[in-house]
Amino acid sequence: MALTFTDLVEVDLDKLGTAVADWKKTVDSLKTAAENARTGMQAKSDSAQWAGVNATVTRGFIAKTAKEVSDLHAEANSIYQVLADGHPELVQLQKQVKDASGKDASALGVRVNDIGDGKVVCIFPHVRGDTDERTQEQLDAKRELENRINGILSHAAEVDASVARALRKSHGGDAHNAGHSTYESLNDAQAERALELARKGDKMSDAELQEFNRLMRFNGREKDGEFATEFYQGLGGPEKTLEFYAEMSIDGTSPDASKLRLNAMKDLQQNMGFALANATDPDTRNHLPASWGADFRRLGTQQIGWEQGQWNKPYGYQVLGGLLRYGNYDPRFLDPIAEHVTQLHKKDPYFFLNNKAPGQEDVYGFNPSGKLGSGNDPLNSVLEALGHSPEASEKFFTESPTAYNEDGTVKGGSPGFTSYLDLFTDENFDWTVDTNDTNILADEDKTKNALTFGPEALGHALESATTGRPYDDDAGDAIKHTQARADLVREIVDKFGEHPELIRHNENGDIDEESGALYGMRASLGDITAEYMGDFQRAMYEENSSSDMFPTFGQAAGLNPGHAQQFLSEVGQDPDAYAAITTAQQAYTTDVVDHVINGDGRSAASLDGQIRDAVAPGSAMAGIMSDSRADSIYKYHTASDTEFNESAAEKQKWVDRILGMGVDTVGERVPIAGTVLGWASEDIQESVMKSIEQDTTTEADAEAGAEYSDGRSGAIRSADEAVSRALVDNNDIDWKTAEAIKRAARTAAGISHSDGAQWNSESDAN
Known part of the structure; x- marks a missing residue:
């Protein structure tokens, strides 16, 4: 049964807070009992000179009892950690939904109606004598509030479900046997569940895929990076990450995929991208090792397969590009990849596109969003990544290029050009047609349109580099211009002037x-x-x-x-x-x-x-x-x-x-x-x-x-x-x-x- 708007608004979370405090006392008491059991009866039992029946039965009983006390402490601590994490999160979400449905709704003149199944609708109540005509601005504001409240409810439902699942696993269902799944945080339990679903690959049902997306969406962007890092480590490394994402994106964009499946894959692309940006940021408290960046570059020109006997295999960068399109990536991770991809494109603009299977049936390939290309040419993907990563894009366009070998390792000397702005604005630079649209070469209009994808992505990257904001961050305030950004603007104006x-x-x-x-x-x-x-x-x-x-x-x-x-x-x-x-x-x-x-x-x-x-x-x-x-x-x-x-x-x-x-x-x-x-x-x-x-x-x-x-x-x-x-x-x-x-x-x-x-x-x- 879904958590409803009424549930979240009316639940007394102070009782949960009291339960958290009680469990903390229980954990402390059991910790003392477990320590006493270990240093007391267990230690004495181990050092005693047992003989006869006592050597087996009594000693075994004491050891089992000491272990059971230790297991009880572990189980209690797991329950406490999960509740301690879940309680403040639910308190915050409850406050958000009360504010949204209270003062925000009142300011707009709308009423929030609970329609069950974790959803609400916002309506303008009829006032006698009113025409009930609304401006587009009013309708847009109502829709935004409705979506915001439903998003809060979805987040709360995910936290509630994760806590309940973790408590069940911690307890194990056996009243006579302590010691089952243990968690140091709610994130541990959520990452475990996300990985359970990920191991099903494209066999995930639509409902399971929706659950996976909720877990990734609400946890993958947390500032400490704990969930994101645990998830990607749990997948098994960079190559396993690419295999999983490739399998899912091809499944979700195939001609046989339902609209629901395709939309879920668009969400998965975004959610995994934001989580990867989080997990690869060296400044987060929990993050992946720097070797992940080097491994992705090594895999960039290697073919990735996810099915036994697979014939047509994409290159690593074709797959990775779909993830990079979403998230604000640290320059230490993104810029070497972006430079490597650009230099590979300069050397052979069709290296990646020639790997596209003839008669390929997927609609969007490794870019389920369908925005600016199918993802077969990773150049568009890394430019979009720079467009969402201001610090990385600024460094990319204002610092001297680093040369890379084909395997992604650093190469001595110059890559043959002095700046990426000069390279991309060279009249002889080759922009490719990256689309799975039908009859692309026979349709001049489609070809022209596809040839704008790369330049549009380049514009996004330059916009990010010069403003200090992701190019599509419409709500963001202005950020003062650094000298490097201002100098880049002058170069851009000089170039096109x-x-x-x-x-x-x-x-x-x-x-x-x-x-x-x-x-x-x-x-x-x-x-x-x-x-x-x-x-x-x-x-x-x-x-x-x-x-x-x-x-x-x-x-x-x-x-x-x-x-x-x-x-x-x-x-x-x-x-x-x-x-x-x-x-x-x-x-x-x-x-x-x-x-x-x-x-x-x-x-x-x-x-x-x-x-x-x-x-x-x-x-x-x-x-x-x-x-x-x-x-x-x-x-x-x-x-x-x-x-x-x-x-x-x-x-x-x-x-x-x-x-x-x-x-x-x-x-x-x-x-x-x-x-x-x-x-x-x-x-x-x-x-x-x-x-x-x-x-x-x-x-x-x-x-x-x-x-x-x-x-x-x-x-x-x-x-x-x-x-x-x-x-x-x-x-x-x-x-x-x-x-x-x-x-x-x-x-x-x-x-x-x-x-x-x-x-x-x-x-x-x-």
Whole structure:
């Protein structure tokens, strides 16, 4: 019977806490009794001169009694350890579910209903006179809360089941015989169960696979690494790990697999990946030996089989790549593997793909997620791994490469290139078609799409390296830029500013310009631009590096203005990149304007001039974005107005992140919305949406090279609104001065937007 929402909310866990304390006393008492039995009667029995019946019966009885007392202590200690671990975990989960179903649900105006079987549904109660119409934001928030509560219930059910199972095994079911399974922690029992299931391999039932996933999900990411390390050690080493994962992934992605099985395999891939990252981190309290990394590299070019008489065997790296795609890996483990795989690819781009069996029937192979390739080419996999591992990706792209032999051992000398950024952006670098999609070579569109997988993964890796966050960590706060990250951004901007053709995307057959191999990474380049908005705004009008008008977040990148403009021109043609840049630009400009008006040391007499300076760079970037958007739609035919407009809805994170970067600038002042981080966030996002929807031009205007009047109007309005926000709580500036400041902002925005659009048009003509 499943643990229900009502069970978890209403159970009195204080009683369990009392039981834990009682068992601790029992353990202490039995420890003393066992010690006394060992040093007392057992020792005397061993040293006595027995004769006759006593030599066998009595001595044996004493030995058995002493052992039974020791076994009782071991059993009691096992029960205590399991309960002691389970109790605080359940207390924490109970608090989480009470908070979620109480204050969180109340804030959303929803009611939490227990539907049994460990599930709840959240509903909006009907209020008389209410239309019951809900916004998408409200519906999304309700769904998130419902999923969160169900996740807590699932975790609690797993802890409850693990504790019950461990207690049964500790007791053994024999009232007259102590001494059965013993555990030093609840993790011991959970790892034991996970390994019991893993030994069944692809013979695990769907229910058992679900149980396995729960054990891995809720325990594999624990900070001390105990469960993850015990699990991987219990599998039998790196080769056995690869055999198990290969067997499971092929079973779960075969044409005969049900949707339930495939989804469970997607979960297994993630859960095992996160656990492997945990277990291979040398800084966790419990971790695998460093030899695991060397063994994985050795096995990378060896074929792995899991069935007797198996014909088609994948290489180790093809299998391992599926696990590496999930988890934040330590650079000491990941970087040597990533370097080795990259160098193998450079030597022979088709070494791994040629090992793919003809007519292979699996859908996703060793990458059940299906994202960015089937997993047959491990290069995509290690780039995705770097995309989730910021420290590893930063070192990978900023430190000198290490050469490796084919067996994964370190080789003396140079690998033949000086940086991985240079290697991957070489126009002659071979990107492969890594997919099991049908008729891939006969379908040009499928081939083109598959060729973007590698560059997109490269973008993710660079995004991680330059931001200090996993590329898909949308909720993460900004992390101050190190000099190494900022220098890497400058190298990226220089690379694509000098060679924009590498990321150009053209679908217009009338224009004799081929698409560059790397256009698939432009969305990530847009995120990098948004992250380094201060550096890009400095570059627009060549702001002095010592100026504090446009602060950078950490170390400055020192961008080349010409390269920055050309870089933006190409990157802005991607709808996602355009939206990220536009959103971050408006948020950053709003922050700069606020600092000018409300910051220390301002002078009312010169505010109009300072405001002109404050809005000019962002407006110039808006002009570049307007021109790039028109190029994408009318020149290269790679996107539509609808795609540009829809992409903006998902960029709220950049408003919050950019405002978070500005906390140091505005100090302790409490601005418009009440808190520094939440300052005018929704208002700015609404302004961004209006600007993006307004930033359009007709095909006739584009062909005539006309100015983008709608986009220009949007930039003017955005500047005016930035000033208005800053003035809301300011009582020191009179209305006449305020109007003068707004006028200055509008004028500067219009001129600078035209500047940016003109720069872009002129560069297009060259």
